[in-house]
Amino acid sequence: MKILVIGAGAWGSALAMSAAARPDKRTVTLWARDAAQAQAMQTERANTRYLKGVQFPPALAVVHGDVMEQVRGADLVVLGTPMAALREWLGKLKSCSVPVVWLCKGFEAVAADAEAGSMGLMAHEVCQQVAPQLRCGVLSGPSFAAEVARNQPTALVAASAHADVSEMLVTAFHGDAMRVYANTDIVGVEVGGAVKNVLAIATGLCDGLQLGLNARAALVTRGLAEMTRLGVALGARTETFMGLSGLGDLVLTATGDLSRNRKVGLLLAEGKTLEQAVASLGHVAEGVYSARTVLARALHLGVEMPITETVVALLDGKLPVSEAVQYLMARDARGE
Numbered sequence: 001m002k003i004l005v006i007g008a009g010a011w012g013s014a015l016a017m018s019a020a021a022r023p024d025k026r027t028v029t030l031w032a033r034d035a036a037q038a039q040a041m042q043t044e045r046a047n048t049r050y051l052k053g054v055q056f057p058p059a060l061a062v063v064h065g066d067v068m069e070q071v072r073g074a075d076l077v078v079l080g081t082p083m084a085a086l087r088e089w090l091g092k093l094k095s096c097s098v099p100v101v102w103l104c105k106g107f108e109a110v111a112a113d114a115e116a117g118s119m120g121l122m123a124h125e126v127c128q129q130v131a132p133q134l135r136c137g138v139l140s141g142p143s144f145a146a147e148v149a150r151n152q153p154t155a156l157v158a159a160s161a162h163a164d165v166s167e168m169l170v171t172a173f174h175g176d177a178m179r180v181y182a183n184t185d186i187v188g189v190e191v192g193g194a195v196k197n198v199l200a201i202a203t204g205l206c207d208g209l210q211l212g213l214n215a216r217a218a219l220v221t222r223g224l225a226e227m228t229r230l231g232v233a234l235g236a237r238t239e240t241f242m243g244l245s246g247l248g249d250l251v252l253t254a255t256g257d258l259s260r261n262r263k264v265g266l267l268l269a270e271g272k273t274l275e276q277a278v279a280s281l282g283h284v285a286e287g288v289y290s291a292r293t294v295l296a297r298a299l300h301l302g303v304e305m306p307i308t309e310t311v312v313a314l315l316d317g318k319l320p321v322s323e324a325v326q327y328l329m330a331r332d333a334r335g336e
């Protein structure tokens, strides 16, 4: 199988490294848009910008330049870019005859000054809009790139409406250190992947303010409830949220210090502005861009998401960090 990964950030690179480390016959090519970065990766046989201290397996090829030529030679195309670049890439790939899958975990961003009711889309909705003929899917689940690059054990979920696409993802990525489970609930998998990032900002803030482990457990649990409510209202299955792309990824991201979204919350608690927090990461934190859309979709469906609402108010500068928890605790008592 010839796998092409487009986007040489932390996750695209780590997944390409994991696939290329397999002993079976496969070709894995990592396409980087930046010529200098591609050159550096070829020379150093590592992605020193995004994944320090891990060498590429010999079978991984790094390329730059005419991406469509690479696409024509591939059996599977994997989009490793952030959500913000998905629409552009799906447009370019809309006539692609082989499966195209994305790794991004987010909803399309809505500007702070957008008209009330403006709503961004989930990744598969973007695909339906710009590339309806594409055989597509998503690979998600609890997975820090730094651990996957080091071949540490990880379990992922491959979701697609097309059974052959999820089977192909299992064949491409399942191995000794990586388990890949197929799932047909693409809505549930995408909602889990996007909402856990917003919730991780909240737990980062909670931990940064040293509010304690009780408070963190409450945020994770009530966060799972709000993630599930939104997902079910959007057409997902409840049980998906008990799986790897729901509870699994929420626990990892909300509590793991490798998370960039959690780091945003920690930095806000330290008194950094959102701009300073985002700039200091050097990587994308999708929760920052998805939160407003998650809330807009929830409001549209009449779904209550108080933690998300609080995160949006914080990110928009409408609620001071010091008042965020008070805001959540002041809600009326209700049944669990």
Ligand SMILES: NC(=O)c1ccc[n+]([C@@H]2O[C@H](COP(=O)([O-])OP(=O)(O)OC[C@H]3O[C@@H](n4cnc5c(N)ncnc54)[C@H](O)[C@@H]3O)[C@@H](O)[C@H]2O)c1
Binding pocket: 006, 007, 008, 009, 010, 011, 012, 033, 050, 080, 081, 082, 083, 085, 088, 103, 104, 105, 106, 143, 144, 145, 146, 282, 283, 284, 286
């Ligand atoms: N890092 C992780 O541990 C991890 C794990 C699972 C999923 N994800 C998800 O994967 C996506 C990418 O995350 P990341 O950690 O690799 O981000 P990153 O910030 O490390 O890298 C993003 C990469 O995308 C490239 N890029 C941006 N716009 C592009 C465009 N228009 N065309 C081509 N390349 C473009 C950038 O040059 C950069 O190389 C995010 O949605 C993230 O939520 C990340």
Ligand SMILES: O=P(O)(O)OC[C@H](O)CO
Binding pocket: 105, 141, 142, 143, 144, 145, 197, 200, 249, 252, 253, 258, 259, 260, 261, 262, 284, 285, 286
């Ligand atoms: O670093 P984060 O917060 O973007 O999270 C990375 C992965 O999505 C964890 O599964």
